[in-house]
Amino acid sequence: MPFRSIVHPTDFSELSINAFAHALKLALVCRGRLDIVHIASEHDRDSDVIPPRVRHALSIWGLAKENDSPASIAERLNIQVSKIALPPQDAVSGILKYLKRHPSDLIVLATHGREGIMHWLKGSVAESVALKSGTPTLFLNPDAHGFLDEWTGDLHLRRVLVPVAHDPEPRAELAVITEFAELFGSKELEIRLMHVGGEPPSIPKEYRTPEMGKGGVLRSGNPVDAILKEAADWKADLIAMPSAGHQDLFDAVNGSTSERVLRHAPCPVLKVTSNEMVKKIAPRESSYSPVANDNKPTLFK
Numbered sequence: 001m002p003f004r005s006i007v008h009p010t011d012f013s014e015l016s017i018n019a020f021a022h023a024l025k026l027a028l029v030c031r032g033r034l035d036i037v038h039i040a041s042e043h044d045r046d047s048d049v050i051p052p053r054v055r056h057a058l059s060i061w062g063l064a065k066e067n068d069s070p071a072s073i074a075e076r077l078n079i080q081v082s083k084i085a086l087p088p089q090d091a092v093s094g095i096l097k098y099l100k101r102h103p104s105d106l107i108v109l110a111t112h113g114r115e116g117i118m119h120w121l122k123g124s125v126a127e128s129v130a131l132k133s134g135t136p137t138l139f140l141n142p143d144a145h146g147f148l149d150e151w152t153g154d155l156h157l158r159r160v161l162v163p164v165a166h167d168p169e170p171r172a173e174l175a176v177i178t179e180f181a182e183l184f185g186s187k188e189l190e191i192r193l194m195h196v197g198g199e200p201p202s203i204p205k206e207y208r209t210p211e212m213g214k215g216g217v218l219r220s221g222n223p224v225d226a227i228l229k230e231a232a233d234w235k236a237d238l239i240a241m242p243s244a245g246h247q248d249l250f251d252a253v254n255g256s257t258s259e260r261v262l263r264h265a266p267c268p269v270l271k272v273t274s275n276e277m278v279k280k281i282a283p284r285e286s287s288y289s290p291v292a293n294d295n296k297p298t299l300f301k
Contacts, residue, residue, distance in 0.1 A: 002105065002176075002179045002180075002183065003030050003105040003106045003179075004030055004033065004105055005102075005103075005104045005106070006023055006030070006032065006033065006035070006104060006105065006106045006108060007034075007035045007102075007104040008024075008034060008035070008036050008037065008107070008108045008109060009107070009109050010036060010038050010110070011039075015110045015112060015142050016109075016110040018140050018144075018146050018150070019108055019110040019138075020036070020053065021146070021148055022108055022138065022140060022146055022147075023036075023108035024057055024058075024081070025148050025153055025155065026106070026138075026184060027081070028063070028077060028079055028153075029183065029184060031078040032080075033079070033080045033082070034079070034080070034081045034082070035082050035084050035104070036082065036083050037095060037098055038085060038086070039094050040085040040086060040087060041088055057150075057153075060153075061153030062153075063077060064077075084098065086098060091125045092125050092128045092129060095125070095129050095133075096132055099133045099135060103135075104135055105135070106136050106137070106138065107129065107135050107137040107138070108137075108138045108140075109125075109126050109129070109138075109139065110139075111124060111126035111262060111263070112124070112141075112142070124259075126139060130271050131243075131273065134273050135273075136176055136180070136270065136272045137270070138268055138271075139265075139268060139269045140268050141262060141263060141264070141265060141269075143266070144266060144267050144268055145266065145267055146267070146268055147237040147238060147267070147268060155184055155185075155186070156237065157186060157189065157237050157238060158185065158186050158188050158189060158190065159192065159234060159235060159236045160177070160185070160189070160190070160191045160192070160237065160239075160240055161192050161194065161227070161230060161234060161238070161239045161240070162174070162191060162192065162193045162194070162241070163194050163195070163196065163223070163227045163239070163261075164193050164194070164242065165196075165201060165223075165257075166201045171204055173242035173272040174203075174204070174242070176272050177191075177272060178191065180240070180270060181238070192217065194217045194218070194226075194227070194230055195217075195218055196219045196220065196222075196223040196227065197218075197220070198218075217230070223257050224257055224260045224261055224264075227257075227261050228261060228264055228265065228266070231265060231266055231267060232266050237267055237268075238267055238268050238270060239262075239265055239267060239269045239270070240269075240270040241258040241269060241270070241272070242272050243257075243258040243271050243273050258271050
């Protein structure tokens, strides 16, 4: 499985519930590990905040009963869920330190979708974690309709919109995006590549579609507006975007194209940072390995 280890940073707010449900379901499909990471505060009194949420989701999906033991759930579903409480600290640096010690294959988190000067001053934990970790990240903004039915646990990932550009060259990122879509998508899965502008980038043959000749559909206008319109008109279940990070001062203040898209996207956004950007920020160790940290996480604890 290409996504054996999933990390879900959360503040336990109402905005994070949809992201949590997606993270849990994806971990179930992968039969892997889900680490639910949060920054502890001096006001935290309930150390058992995660189990009711996990048990409730598994219960309504018909996968567990309220009185099932953690061991029986883990054995039957072949999944390990851990709650990781980090000491009080800056959220971005705390999560990044955790990811450096325990590399993950996928991050799933909610974003509040801040914009403009407020976004620049306060920053976005979600966007900063994705950019600086170099880990493929699934974002769900408050207004996005997910590709998971929270009541049945059914996935309905059928249409994946992939905007491509000349920079970054999307070859490696397309491989990650395709793996994600094929793993969690339905039999009727359709991946649509699109490019905003004139000459499209060169796309490997296996990803080409007749509409663009070299790989997708061509659109004109402002890239962010064009991507959002295409996603809405086509009724995309997921927007999957290769990202080169911040390219200039405008990006630093307003966010990269992918960051601006995810704040208004009508569906979840999968962001895959380009390999070159990952090398510039911090090289990642490879993929899944069992978590063994100072917090000693325990299944459903």
